[in-house]
Amino acid sequence: MVMKPQDSVLWKNRWLLLIIILALFLRLIDIRQPYIGLSSWNEAHYSLAPLNYFKYGRLMPMNDYGLDLSTTPLLYWAIYASYWLFGVSEWAARLPSLISGLISLFLIFRLAERTCDRDTAYLGTVIAATMPGIVYFSRSVQLESMTTMFALAAALALFNYADSDSDKWFWASAAFLSLAIFVKYTSIVIVPALLWIWFYYVKQSKLKANHVKLAAYVVLPLLPSLLWIYYGATVTPVFMKSYFFRPTDYVSLASISHSLSRAFFEFLPINLGRLQFYLLISGIPILAANIKKQGFFLLLGTTWLALVIKYPQTYINNWYYDYTALYAFAVLSGYILSVVLRSLTQGVSERNKKTALSLLLIVILLVNAQGYYTPFHTYFTDARADFQAAGEPEPFYSARLIAEQNTGHKPVMVAWPSTMYYAGADPAYVSAFHFQDDKIESGIAEGRYEYVALYYPLTKELAELLDGSGYEKIAPRAWRKKS
Structure with missing residues (x-):
């Protein structure tokens, strides 16, 4: 039949x-948008561990918190x-x-x-x-x-x-x-x-x-x-x-x-x-x-x-x-x-x-x-407009530039999981500090990081701290220690 x-x-x-x-x-x-939308913190956070599986293995979830x-x-x-x-x-x-x-x-x-x-x-x-x-x-x-x-x-x-x-x-x-x-x-x-x-x-x-x-x-x-x-x-x-x-x-x-x-x-x-x-x-x-x-x-x-x-x-x-x-x-x-x-x-x-x-x-x-x-x-x-207003030709341009330049995996400091995702993703050399201004400021003052990527409006004091601690601006939101 x-x-x-x-x-x-x-x-x-x-x-x-x-x-x-x-x-x-x-x-x-x-679906192709970068991590700049609502709950972008979570999107980047949950994307980091699978990305780091390629290095650490499928039983070692490494993200912005380290081993999580x-x-x-x-x-x-x-x-x-x-x-x-x-x-x-x-x-x-x-x-x-x-x-x-x-x-x-x-x-x-x-x-x-x-x-x-x-x-x-x-x-x-x-x-x-x-x-x-x-x-x-x-x-x-x-x-x-x-x-x-x-x-x-x-x-x-x-x-x-x-x-x-x-x-x-x-x-x-x-x-x-x-x-x-x-x-x-x-x-x-x-x-x-x-x-x-x-x-x-x-x-x-x-x-x-x-x-x-x-x-x-x-x-x-x-x-x-x-x-x-x-x-x-x-x-x-x-x-x-x-x-x-x-x-x-x-x-x-x-x-x-x-x-x-x-x-x-x-x-x-x-x-x-x-x-x-x-x-x-x-x-x-x-x-x-x-x-x-x-x-x-x-x-x-x-x-x-x-x-x-x-x-x-x-x-x-x-x-x-x-x-x-x-x-x-x-x-x-x-x-x-x-x-x-x-x-x-x-x-x-x-x-x-x-x-x-x-x-x-x-x-x-x-x-x-x-x-x-x-x-x-x-x-x-709106987020794209904010990036453009900050001089970024594309979202996270500065973080991407750090990832491109940092072939030696020197220490990088960022403030958000999304920045970490584009700046290298690996917690072995990329450190993310969430709402921890004191650690960000001390890290800059002590020069512990080769690169710094910050995606929020800089205060005059923080800009002066970066300049006074020997960092030079290499992108709208990225700094590198002077040679």
Whole structure:
């Protein structure tokens, strides 16, 4: 029997495939940008260890902190493989996150289809594909995209376990949860959403939902991360302690209130896009009437707030903690739209329904495109303008010049991971001091470094210190010790 084209898997999923192609196009727009955009500190930081694997080996993550075992190596290995295949570049470093983000769209579609209906799944996936924060952070060199992919895979596998008699889905879900937490420890906040699936769906079969399995599901996924943390604490105890107990995060009622207010009224509207933000606010009554049905996505969309409470200042500096939640908000937005559309189009012809839906999708695309352009894309253009104003013909021209001239690997001092990435990347001779003006000034005064690259407005005192310490300017933002 010859299979008809309309019976093929690709044909049946053609609209989902088109959505993912659209998502790919949107994510390719800024993929070649240097590390000058929003969260460029993180992008350069996570790019350094894979780059240094070529010298130190795949078990020695060396970055701006030196030997850094605070992060597990899964993302590093993926970036290293991309470097090995395509060469060292910003887009190659972003490729693993981009792929993880595209897979996440497929997973969120299946999850929405499982808990709601196909209309909600399509609308939610379109919103996720075009949502400004998801577009930007899903292809940034960060942990969020990969950990979210594994988290969504864990949820889908657990739903499959609830629907089938096969234990393979139970263990698959536990494995994906383990990978999600292993990529980023704070992904443990997704566990309440997974437990909702367990108690609301799996427990319907008493044979499956026993206490031993539940304990195994919660405890076993933690073991790989705990072993890695133990390894890191054994090798670099002081650094690991500072990583988990951050002195900059003063937890108080005032700091928590401040971070929560900025989350809801500043960062979340930007990441969601204004359309989705106001849609969710206005659609609260619809969601409230279907709490049980939407319990998984409601929990997935709110448990990230625990991170804002635990790390209030770090959240303000890194306002992507809601990344996984954005996928939940996309589905909830799609659900609200589907309910409203069904109500408004009762008695309307099928042709007019399709016309209305097409217009709605165009509005979503245009509004979200504008939401991405400002501030995410303009962050790049504004940063380029700052470099040009400083006399740099291209971003990090001075740092690149140092890397080109410093063939003997003489000591270099920089202030940021992004500068380090372009100035040589190797902590054996490139030292990065983050917000440590005293160390920068003492390093210059004592002449410990052959080269200095600083990318922030110089004070008159620092300029005089460079000149008085025997440094000559070789580029707009680079100095070298006089011979």
